[in-house]
Amino acid sequence: MLLSIVIPTLNEEEGISSTITGIPFSTLSRMGHDVELLVVDGNSHDKTREIAAKLGAKVILEARRGYGRAYKTGFEQCSGQIIITLDADGTYPAEKIPEYVSHFQSTGLNFLTINRFGRLEDGAMSFSHKIGNKILSATLRLLFGLKIKDSQSGMWILRKDMILSNMPQSDGMGFSEEIKIIAFKDGNAAEIDGEYRRRLGEVKLQTVEDGVNNLRYLLKLRTTF
Template structure:
Protein backbone atom coordinates (compact mmCIF):
# COMPACT_ATOMS: atom_id res chain seq x y z
CA UNK A 1 0.00 0.00 0.00
CA UNK A 2 0.93 3.63 -0.34
CA UNK A 3 1.60 5.40 2.96
CA UNK A 4 0.17 8.76 3.99
CA UNK A 5 1.01 10.95 6.98
CA UNK A 6 -1.51 13.66 7.86
CA UNK A 7 0.31 16.26 9.96
CA UNK A 8 -1.87 18.63 12.01
CA UNK A 9 -0.39 21.41 14.19
CA UNK A 10 -2.53 22.12 17.25
CA UNK A 11 -2.45 24.84 19.90
CA UNK A 12 -5.27 24.52 22.44
CA UNK A 13 -7.57 22.69 20.02
CA UNK A 14 -8.94 19.99 22.34
CA UNK A 15 -12.53 21.02 21.63
CA UNK A 16 -12.05 20.88 17.84
CA UNK A 17 -10.05 17.67 17.52
CA UNK A 18 -12.97 15.20 17.70
CA UNK A 19 -14.66 16.92 14.76
CA UNK A 20 -11.39 17.25 12.84
CA UNK A 21 -10.39 13.62 13.36
CA UNK A 22 -13.90 12.57 12.43
CA UNK A 23 -13.43 14.03 8.94
CA UNK A 24 -10.30 11.96 8.19
CA UNK A 25 -11.63 9.20 5.88
CA UNK A 26 -9.31 6.40 6.99
CA UNK A 27 -11.51 3.59 5.64
CA UNK A 28 -11.99 5.28 2.26
CA UNK A 29 -8.27 5.95 2.01
CA UNK A 30 -7.52 2.31 2.83
CA UNK A 31 -9.93 1.19 0.12
CA UNK A 32 -8.02 3.43 -2.30
CA UNK A 33 -4.72 1.83 -1.28
CA UNK A 34 -3.46 4.28 1.35
CA UNK A 35 -2.30 3.29 4.83
CA UNK A 36 -2.77 6.41 6.95
CA UNK A 37 -1.23 7.81 10.12
CA UNK A 38 -2.40 11.04 11.74
CA UNK A 39 0.33 13.07 13.49
CA UNK A 40 -0.96 15.80 15.81
CA UNK A 41 1.71 18.27 16.93
CA UNK A 42 0.88 19.65 20.37
CA UNK A 43 2.49 23.09 20.18
CA UNK A 44 2.77 23.79 23.94
CA UNK A 45 -0.98 23.69 24.53
CA UNK A 46 -2.37 24.54 27.96
CA UNK A 47 -5.53 22.44 27.52
CA UNK A 48 -6.04 18.70 26.89
CA UNK A 49 -5.04 18.79 23.22
CA UNK A 50 -2.45 16.01 23.56
CA UNK A 51 -4.68 13.71 25.63
CA UNK A 52 -7.65 14.15 23.29
CA UNK A 53 -5.53 13.54 20.19
CA UNK A 54 -4.04 10.39 21.71
CA UNK A 55 -7.46 9.09 22.71
CA UNK A 56 -8.67 9.61 19.15
CA UNK A 57 -5.86 7.45 17.79
CA UNK A 58 -3.42 10.09 16.61
CA UNK A 59 0.32 9.91 17.05
CA UNK A 60 1.13 12.88 19.28
CA UNK A 61 4.31 14.93 18.96
CA UNK A 62 5.18 17.51 21.62
CA UNK A 63 6.81 20.68 20.26
CA UNK A 64 7.54 23.05 23.17
CA UNK A 65 8.66 25.92 20.93
CA UNK A 66 5.50 27.69 19.82
CA UNK A 67 5.06 28.72 16.23
CA UNK A 68 3.27 27.36 13.17
CA UNK A 69 6.54 26.59 11.40
CA UNK A 70 8.06 25.05 14.51
CA UNK A 71 5.07 22.73 14.79
CA UNK A 72 5.46 21.56 11.21
CA UNK A 73 9.20 21.03 11.59
CA UNK A 74 8.47 18.68 14.49
CA UNK A 75 5.66 16.90 12.66
CA UNK A 76 7.57 16.37 9.42
CA UNK A 77 10.53 15.11 11.42
CA UNK A 78 8.58 12.08 12.65
CA UNK A 79 6.17 11.52 9.74
CA UNK A 80 6.71 8.12 8.12
CA UNK A 81 4.45 8.39 5.05
CA UNK A 82 5.67 8.49 1.46
CA UNK A 83 3.18 11.34 1.04
CA UNK A 84 2.46 14.08 3.60
CA UNK A 85 -0.82 15.99 3.82
CA UNK A 86 -1.39 18.95 6.11
CA UNK A 87 -4.22 21.02 7.56
CA UNK A 88 -5.11 22.93 10.69
CA UNK A 89 -6.88 21.58 13.78
CA UNK A 90 -9.59 24.26 13.67
CA UNK A 91 -12.20 22.54 11.43
CA UNK A 92 -11.47 24.79 8.42
CA UNK A 93 -9.77 22.32 6.06
CA UNK A 94 -11.57 19.46 4.25
CA UNK A 95 -9.66 16.32 5.22
CA UNK A 96 -12.59 14.38 3.78
CA UNK A 97 -11.44 15.59 0.34
CA UNK A 98 -8.11 13.75 0.64
CA UNK A 99 -9.09 10.71 -1.47
CA UNK A 100 -9.87 12.95 -4.44
CA UNK A 101 -6.82 15.15 -3.84
CA UNK A 102 -4.52 12.14 -3.65
CA UNK A 103 -6.05 10.71 -6.82
CA UNK A 104 -5.20 13.97 -8.60
CA UNK A 105 -1.68 13.95 -7.14
CA UNK A 106 -1.06 10.46 -8.53
CA UNK A 107 -2.88 10.84 -11.85
CA UNK A 108 -1.16 14.16 -12.64
CA UNK A 109 2.23 12.95 -11.35
CA UNK A 110 2.50 15.97 -9.05
CA UNK A 111 5.24 16.33 -6.42
CA UNK A 112 3.82 19.32 -4.51
CA UNK A 113 0.12 20.18 -4.43
CA UNK A 114 -1.23 23.24 -2.69
CA UNK A 115 -4.79 24.44 -2.34
CA UNK A 116 -6.74 27.61 -3.08
CA UNK A 117 -9.33 28.88 -0.57
CA UNK A 118 -9.69 32.35 -2.10
CA UNK A 119 -12.71 31.90 -4.32
CA UNK A 120 -16.17 33.37 -3.97
CA UNK A 121 -17.88 30.31 -2.49
CA UNK A 122 -15.63 30.50 0.59
CA UNK A 123 -16.15 34.19 1.37
CA UNK A 124 -18.43 33.58 4.37
CA UNK A 125 -15.92 31.26 6.08
CA UNK A 126 -13.25 33.97 6.35
CA UNK A 127 -13.34 37.44 7.90
CA UNK A 128 -13.40 40.18 5.27
CA UNK A 129 -10.12 41.66 6.56
CA UNK A 130 -8.41 38.26 6.36
CA UNK A 131 -9.81 37.68 2.86
CA UNK A 132 -8.38 40.98 1.64
CA UNK A 133 -5.02 40.45 3.39
CA UNK A 134 -4.70 36.94 1.94
CA UNK A 135 -5.34 38.27 -1.55
CA UNK A 136 -2.78 41.06 -1.06
CA UNK A 137 -0.04 38.76 0.24
CA UNK A 138 -0.78 36.23 -2.49
CA UNK A 139 -0.55 38.90 -5.21
CA UNK A 140 2.82 40.05 -3.88
CA UNK A 141 4.02 36.45 -3.63
CA UNK A 142 3.05 35.80 -7.28
CA UNK A 143 4.90 38.94 -8.34
CA UNK A 144 8.09 38.02 -6.48
CA UNK A 145 8.18 34.28 -7.24
CA UNK A 146 6.29 34.11 -10.56
CA UNK A 147 4.64 30.78 -9.76
CA UNK A 148 1.04 31.79 -10.45
CA UNK A 149 -0.30 30.55 -7.09
CA UNK A 150 -3.60 32.22 -6.18
CA UNK A 151 -3.44 31.47 -2.44
CA UNK A 152 0.01 31.75 -0.89
CA UNK A 153 -1.38 31.42 2.64
CA UNK A 154 -3.38 28.19 2.43
CA UNK A 155 -2.47 25.64 5.11
CA UNK A 156 -3.41 22.50 3.18
CA UNK A 157 -0.67 20.91 1.07
CA UNK A 158 -0.07 17.37 -0.17
CA UNK A 159 3.45 16.47 -1.24
CA UNK A 160 5.88 13.64 -1.79
CA UNK A 161 7.93 13.08 1.34
CA UNK A 162 11.25 13.09 -0.49
CA UNK A 163 10.97 16.70 -1.61
CA UNK A 164 11.08 17.95 1.98
CA UNK A 165 14.77 17.12 2.23
CA UNK A 166 15.40 19.28 -0.82
CA UNK A 167 13.74 22.41 0.52
CA UNK A 168 15.34 25.21 2.52
CA UNK A 169 12.41 26.37 4.68
CA UNK A 170 13.32 28.52 7.67
CA UNK A 171 10.19 30.23 9.05
CA UNK A 172 9.22 29.41 12.63
CA UNK A 173 5.84 31.14 12.43
CA UNK A 174 2.90 31.65 10.08
CA UNK A 175 5.16 32.55 7.14
CA UNK A 176 6.07 28.87 6.92
CA UNK A 177 2.98 28.36 4.74
CA UNK A 178 4.03 30.75 1.99
CA UNK A 179 7.68 29.78 2.29
CA UNK A 180 7.18 26.06 1.67
CA UNK A 181 5.13 26.84 -1.46
CA UNK A 182 7.68 29.28 -2.84
CA UNK A 183 10.58 26.98 -1.97
CA UNK A 184 8.94 24.01 -3.70
CA UNK A 185 8.00 25.91 -6.84
CA UNK A 186 11.34 27.65 -7.29
CA UNK A 187 13.21 24.38 -6.66
CA UNK A 188 11.64 22.98 -9.82
CA UNK A 189 9.35 20.33 -8.37
CA UNK A 190 6.21 19.49 -10.34
CA UNK A 191 3.43 21.46 -8.66
CA UNK A 192 -0.20 22.37 -9.01
CA UNK A 193 -2.85 24.30 -7.10
CA UNK A 194 -6.43 23.06 -6.71
CA UNK A 195 -9.50 24.78 -5.23
CA UNK A 196 -10.92 23.46 -1.96
CA UNK A 197 -13.83 24.16 0.33
CA UNK A 198 -12.85 26.31 3.31
CA UNK A 199 -15.04 25.98 6.40
CA UNK A 200 -15.94 28.15 9.36
CA UNK A 201 -13.40 28.03 12.14
CA UNK A 202 -14.28 26.36 15.42
CA UNK A 203 -13.14 27.89 18.72
CA UNK A 204 -10.68 30.69 19.36
CA UNK A 205 -8.87 32.44 16.50
CA UNK A 206 -5.07 32.14 16.93
CA UNK A 207 -4.04 34.42 14.06
CA UNK A 208 -2.62 37.81 15.11
CA UNK A 209 -3.54 39.61 11.92
CA UNK A 210 -1.26 42.66 11.96
CA UNK A 211 1.97 41.18 13.39
CA UNK A 212 1.57 37.93 11.44
CA UNK A 213 0.83 39.86 8.25
CA UNK A 214 3.87 42.09 8.67
CA UNK A 215 6.07 39.07 9.43
CA UNK A 216 4.81 37.39 6.26
CA UNK A 217 5.51 40.53 4.25
CA UNK A 218 9.10 40.71 5.52
CA UNK A 219 9.62 37.02 4.88
CA UNK A 220 8.55 37.30 1.24
CA UNK A 221 11.27 39.85 0.50
CA UNK A 222 13.88 38.10 2.64
CA UNK A 223 13.19 34.80 0.89
CA UNK A 224 13.21 36.28 -2.60
CA UNK A 225 16.54 38.03 -2.19
CA UNK A 226 18.41 35.82 0.27
CA UNK A 227 21.35 33.64 -0.54
CA UNK A 228 20.55 29.97 -0.59
CA UNK A 229 22.41 28.20 2.16
CA UNK A 230 22.20 27.26 5.81
CA UNK A 231 22.36 23.60 4.89
CA UNK A 232 23.69 20.90 7.13
CA UNK A 233 25.05 17.44 6.50
CA UNK A 234 24.24 15.68 3.23
CA UNK A 235 22.73 18.87 1.80
CA UNK A 236 19.82 18.83 4.22
CA UNK A 237 18.81 22.21 5.69
CA UNK A 238 20.33 22.47 9.18
CA UNK A 239 17.01 22.99 10.92
CA UNK A 240 15.63 19.75 9.45
CA UNK A 241 18.32 17.37 10.68
CA UNK A 242 16.70 15.01 13.15
CA UNK A 243 16.45 16.31 16.68
CA UNK A 244 15.83 14.65 20.02
CA UNK A 245 13.75 17.66 21.11
CA UNK A 246 10.57 16.21 19.65
CA UNK A 247 8.86 13.62 21.81
CA UNK A 248 6.40 11.40 19.95
CA UNK A 249 3.92 9.02 21.57
Protein backbone atom coordinates in the same frame (compact mmCIF):
# COMPACT_ATOMS: atom_id res chain seq x y z
CA MET B 1 1.24 3.13 0.41
CA LEU B 2 1.66 4.81 3.79
CA LEU B 3 0.25 8.32 4.05
CA SER B 4 1.19 10.63 6.93
CA ILE B 5 -1.32 13.27 7.99
CA VAL B 6 0.34 16.03 10.02
CA ILE B 7 -1.73 18.46 12.09
CA PRO B 8 -0.16 21.28 14.15
CA THR B 9 -2.11 22.23 17.29
CA LEU B 10 -2.18 24.78 20.08
CA ASN B 11 -5.27 24.83 22.32
CA GLU B 12 -7.59 23.32 19.70
CA GLU B 13 -9.85 21.16 21.88
CA GLU B 14 -12.95 22.59 20.19
CA GLY B 15 -11.91 21.56 16.71
CA ILE B 16 -9.49 18.65 16.92
CA SER B 17 -12.15 15.95 17.32
CA SER B 18 -14.18 17.08 14.29
CA THR B 19 -10.99 17.43 12.27
CA ILE B 20 -9.78 13.90 13.00
CA THR B 21 -13.18 12.20 12.70
CA GLY B 22 -13.68 13.99 9.39
CA ILE B 23 -10.71 12.16 7.84
CA PRO B 24 -12.07 9.27 5.67
CA PHE B 25 -9.72 6.56 6.91
CA SER B 26 -11.88 3.73 5.53
CA THR B 27 -11.95 5.24 2.04
CA LEU B 28 -8.20 5.68 2.05
CA SER B 29 -7.82 2.07 3.19
CA ARG B 30 -9.97 0.84 0.30
CA MET B 31 -7.67 2.82 -2.01
CA GLY B 32 -4.73 0.81 -0.66
CA HIS B 33 -3.36 3.39 1.75
CA ASP B 34 -2.38 2.94 5.37
CA VAL B 35 -2.62 6.19 7.34
CA GLU B 36 -0.34 7.53 10.05
CA LEU B 37 -1.82 10.47 11.96
CA LEU B 38 0.57 12.85 13.74
CA VAL B 39 -0.54 15.76 15.91
CA VAL B 40 2.32 18.13 16.70
CA ASP B 41 1.28 20.11 19.74
CA GLY B 42 2.84 23.34 20.97
CA ASN B 43 2.19 22.60 24.66
CA SER B 44 -1.57 23.19 24.73
CA HIS B 45 -3.15 24.08 28.07
CA ASP B 46 -6.48 22.47 27.23
CA LYS B 47 -7.45 18.89 26.32
CA THR B 48 -6.17 18.95 22.74
CA ARG B 49 -3.51 16.26 23.25
CA GLU B 50 -5.80 13.97 25.24
CA ILE B 51 -8.56 14.14 22.64
CA ALA B 52 -6.15 13.53 19.76
CA ALA B 53 -4.57 10.54 21.49
CA LYS B 54 -7.96 8.96 22.23
CA LEU B 55 -8.81 9.26 18.54
CA GLY B 56 -5.68 7.34 17.53
CA ALA B 57 -3.22 10.11 16.77
CA LYS B 58 0.45 9.92 17.60
CA VAL B 59 0.91 13.09 19.66
CA ILE B 60 4.28 14.84 19.53
CA LEU B 61 4.96 17.60 22.04
CA GLU B 62 6.99 20.40 20.44
CA ALA B 63 7.95 22.95 23.09
CA ARG B 64 9.50 25.28 20.53
CA ARG B 65 6.75 27.61 19.40
CA GLY B 66 5.81 28.34 15.83
CA TYR B 67 3.58 27.13 13.00
CA GLY B 68 6.57 26.31 10.83
CA ARG B 69 8.45 24.67 13.68
CA ALA B 70 5.53 22.29 14.25
CA TYR B 71 5.55 21.25 10.61
CA LYS B 72 9.30 20.75 10.54
CA THR B 73 9.05 18.42 13.51
CA GLY B 74 6.12 16.56 11.99
CA PHE B 75 7.79 16.15 8.61
CA GLU B 76 10.99 14.88 10.21
CA GLN B 77 9.22 12.33 12.39
CA CYS B 78 6.55 11.00 10.03
CA SER B 79 7.06 7.69 8.23
CA GLY B 80 4.95 8.12 5.08
CA GLN B 81 6.45 9.15 1.77
CA ILE B 82 3.35 11.20 1.01
CA ILE B 83 2.37 13.83 3.59
CA ILE B 84 -0.99 15.59 3.95
CA THR B 85 -1.41 18.66 6.15
CA LEU B 86 -4.49 20.06 7.87
CA ASP B 87 -5.31 22.70 10.43
CA ALA B 88 -6.98 21.43 13.60
CA ASP B 89 -9.95 23.80 13.51
CA GLY B 90 -12.20 22.11 10.94
CA THR B 91 -11.65 24.74 8.27
CA TYR B 92 -10.29 22.41 5.57
CA PRO B 93 -12.31 19.66 3.79
CA ALA B 94 -10.69 16.55 5.27
CA GLU B 95 -13.28 14.37 3.54
CA LYS B 96 -11.76 15.32 0.19
CA ILE B 97 -8.32 13.91 1.02
CA PRO B 98 -8.91 10.77 -1.13
CA GLU B 99 -9.83 12.95 -4.11
CA TYR B 100 -6.80 15.18 -3.64
CA VAL B 101 -4.44 12.22 -3.14
CA SER B 102 -5.72 10.59 -6.34
CA HIS B 103 -5.09 13.80 -8.25
CA PHE B 104 -1.65 14.16 -6.69
CA GLN B 105 -0.64 10.63 -7.66
CA SER B 106 -2.16 10.58 -11.13
CA THR B 107 -0.38 13.81 -12.11
CA GLY B 108 2.97 12.80 -10.59
CA LEU B 109 3.26 15.96 -8.53
CA ASN B 110 5.71 16.64 -5.72
CA PHE B 111 3.50 19.30 -4.12
CA LEU B 112 -0.18 20.22 -4.24
CA THR B 113 -1.76 23.15 -2.41
CA ILE B 114 -5.46 23.87 -1.94
CA ASN B 115 -6.84 27.31 -2.85
CA ARG B 116 -9.26 28.25 -0.06
CA PHE B 117 -10.95 30.88 -2.22
CA GLY B 118 -12.30 28.25 -4.61
CA ARG B 119 -15.28 27.85 -2.29
CA LEU B 120 -15.15 30.14 0.72
CA GLU B 121 -17.94 29.58 3.25
CA ASP B 122 -19.72 32.71 4.48
CA GLY B 123 -18.07 33.92 7.67
CA ALA B 124 -15.03 31.68 7.28
CA MET B 125 -12.66 34.60 6.82
CA SER B 126 -12.89 38.19 8.02
CA PHE B 127 -12.76 41.05 5.53
CA SER B 128 -9.36 42.18 6.81
CA HIS B 129 -8.05 38.61 6.54
CA LYS B 130 -9.26 38.42 2.93
CA ILE B 131 -7.58 41.71 2.04
CA GLY B 132 -4.35 40.71 3.77
CA ASN B 133 -4.28 37.40 1.93
CA LYS B 134 -4.89 39.09 -1.41
CA ILE B 135 -1.99 41.48 -0.76
CA LEU B 136 0.37 38.68 0.27
CA SER B 137 -0.62 36.48 -2.68
CA ALA B 138 -0.20 39.36 -5.13
CA THR B 139 3.21 40.18 -3.62
CA LEU B 140 4.30 36.54 -3.96
CA ARG B 141 3.23 36.48 -7.61
CA LEU B 142 5.02 39.75 -8.31
CA LEU B 143 8.29 38.90 -6.54
CA PHE B 144 8.59 35.26 -7.59
CA GLY B 145 6.56 34.97 -10.79
CA LEU B 146 4.40 32.15 -9.41
CA LYS B 147 0.78 31.68 -10.43
CA ILE B 148 -0.63 31.10 -6.94
CA LYS B 149 -4.02 32.42 -5.85
CA ASP B 150 -3.70 31.59 -2.15
CA SER B 151 -0.23 32.03 -0.69
CA GLN B 152 -1.34 31.30 2.88
CA SER B 153 -3.25 28.05 2.41
CA GLY B 154 -2.32 25.38 4.96
CA MET B 155 -3.69 22.26 3.27
CA TRP B 156 -1.01 20.58 1.18
CA ILE B 157 -0.03 17.20 -0.19
CA LEU B 158 3.69 16.70 -0.68
CA ARG B 159 6.44 14.13 -0.99
CA LYS B 160 8.59 13.69 2.08
CA ASP B 161 11.87 13.38 0.19
CA MET B 162 11.20 16.68 -1.59
CA ILE B 163 10.69 18.66 1.60
CA LEU B 164 13.44 17.04 3.65
CA SER B 165 15.97 17.90 0.95
CA ASN B 166 14.92 21.56 0.91
CA MET B 167 13.23 22.45 4.20
CA PRO B 168 11.91 26.03 4.62
CA GLN B 169 13.80 28.18 7.10
CA SER B 170 10.84 29.89 8.75
CA ASP B 171 9.60 28.64 12.11
CA GLY B 172 6.57 30.91 11.96
CA MET B 173 3.64 31.67 9.67
CA GLY B 174 6.06 32.50 6.85
CA PHE B 175 6.56 28.75 6.47
CA SER B 176 3.34 28.55 4.44
CA GLU B 177 4.50 30.92 1.72
CA GLU B 178 8.09 29.69 1.78
CA ILE B 179 7.14 26.05 1.19
CA LYS B 180 5.15 27.09 -1.88
CA ILE B 181 8.03 29.11 -3.30
CA ILE B 182 10.37 26.14 -2.86
CA ALA B 183 7.90 23.68 -4.36
CA PHE B 184 6.88 25.78 -7.35
CA LYS B 185 10.46 26.74 -8.15
CA ASP B 186 11.11 23.00 -8.27
CA GLY B 187 8.67 22.99 -11.17
CA ASN B 188 6.50 20.03 -10.18
CA ALA B 189 3.80 21.67 -8.09
CA ALA B 190 0.20 22.74 -8.58
CA GLU B 191 -2.66 24.60 -6.92
CA ILE B 192 -6.28 23.45 -7.17
CA ASP B 193 -9.48 25.02 -5.94
CA GLY B 194 -10.77 23.69 -2.64
CA GLU B 195 -12.93 24.84 0.26
CA TYR B 196 -12.58 26.79 3.47
CA ARG B 197 -15.06 26.75 6.36
CA ARG B 198 -15.80 28.57 9.58
CA ARG B 199 -13.31 27.90 12.31
CA LEU B 200 -14.11 25.82 15.38
CA GLY B 201 -12.64 27.51 18.44
CA GLU B 202 -10.86 30.76 19.11
CA VAL B 203 -9.20 32.63 16.24
CA LYS B 204 -5.46 32.95 16.90
CA LEU B 205 -4.36 34.77 13.76
CA GLN B 206 -3.43 38.41 14.38
CA THR B 207 -4.28 39.80 10.97
CA VAL B 208 -2.19 42.99 10.94
CA GLU B 209 0.84 41.75 12.88
CA ASP B 210 1.03 38.38 11.13
CA GLY B 211 0.35 39.98 7.75
CA VAL B 212 3.16 42.53 8.15
CA ASN B 213 5.57 39.83 9.33
CA ASN B 214 4.69 37.62 6.36
CA LEU B 215 5.17 40.52 3.96
CA ARG B 216 8.59 41.27 5.44
CA TYR B 217 9.51 37.62 5.15
CA LEU B 218 8.54 37.56 1.48
CA LEU B 219 10.81 40.52 0.83
CA LYS B 220 13.62 38.76 2.70
CA LEU B 221 13.11 35.58 0.68
CA ARG B 222 13.37 37.56 -2.56
CA THR B 223 17.07 38.07 -1.88
CA THR B 224 17.53 34.30 -1.44
CA PHE B 225 15.66 32.88 -4.43
